[in-house]
Amino acid sequence: MTRSPILSVRDAARHYQSGETVIRALDGVSFDVFPGELVGIVGPSGSGKSTMLLIAGLLELPTGGCVAFEGEIVSRPGGSIAGLRDFRRRKIGFVFQKANLIPFLTAAENVALVLQIDDVPAAAARLHAERLLAALGLGERLDNRPARLSGGEQQRVAIARALANDPPLLLADEPTAALDSVRGRQVMELFRTIADVRQAGIVVVTHDNRSLDLFDRLVEFSDGRIVAVTDNRPAARPASRPGAA
Numbered sequence: 001m002t003r004s005p006i007l008s009v010r011d012a013a014r015h016y017q018s019g020e021t022v023i024r025a026l027d028g029v030s031f032d033v034f035p036g037e038l039v040g041i042v043g044p045s046g047s048g049k050s051t052m053l054l055i056a057g058l059l060e061l062p063t064g065g066c067v068a069f070e071g072e073i074v075s076r077p078g079g080s081i082a083g084l085r086d087f088r089r090r091k092i093g094f095v096f097q098k099a100n101l102i103p104f105l106t107a108a109e110n111v112a113l114v115l116q117i118d119d120v121p122a123a124a125a126r127l128h129a130e131r132l133l134a135a136l137g138l139g140e141r142l143d144n145r146p147a148r149l150s151g152g153e154q155q156r157v158a159i160a161r162a163l164a165n166d167p168p169l170l171l172a173d174e175p176t177a178a179l180d181s182v183r184g185r186q187v188m189e190l191f192r193t194i195a196d197v198r199q200a201g202i203v204v205v206t207h208d209n210r211s212l213d214l215f216d217r218l219v220e221f222s223d224g225r226i227v228a229v230t231d232n233r234p235a236a237r238p239a240s241r242p243g244a245a
């Protein structure tokens, strides 16, 4: 691949001091994410996957190494997390295990809110939210509040919200953990389509090995380190891809 990476994590470490002991949650991790790539982070509980997402997502600073976006180092030890807030909002969309939608807002309002916070006028934000939700198969659910949506639908609204300002990088921490296998598969196929169509780089931490075929690359963690990287590009995947998002 000749394009340059969206995200480069270089020799990143995150050590926590716990009394006399140092917990090496992340211990010298390097990898890149390119536009259009869907990268899976796998590994046993406690291996550092969530910590890696916090560091890559600029929610925590590394205690060693650095994180670069589009070739520019943005996060390193001693930096300022507060100073990264605006950059993070523009460049990274987050999806978590729970959709965490605002319960008294409709699906469209939940998505539009992100844009309005970014000073997009209400009518334009609403239109963009409607289009995005329709593209994610929720055109009939625009005015439903979260309680009237299934878990899979709620998660799709959360994905729409994460995509609303078109970030080049999407980070997801176990986004299918609360879903049954059919809905979990649908959500993972949606990530695949978003990577293909929008050319976003997507990193998904997952314990769900039923959708591993959709990933371009699987990065396996153990004890805060990368112990294996499996290239899983198209030849290994079924030829048919889901439709456009």
Ligand SMILES: Nc1ncnc2c1ncn2[C@@H]1O[C@H](COP(=O)(O)OP(=O)(O)OP(=O)(O)O)[C@@H](O)[C@H]1O
Residues within 6 Å of the ligand: 016, 018, 023, 024, 025, 026, 043, 044, 045, 046, 047, 048, 049, 050, 051, 052
């Ligand atoms: N804030 C913290 N303070 C101290 N130790 C921490 C902190 N955050 C994480 N750890 C430790 O770092 C290690 C890695 O944790 P992390 O949550 O990144 O693992 P994980 O692979 O995401 O696990 P799981 O699959 O269970 O979510 C664990 O031993 C954890 O207890």
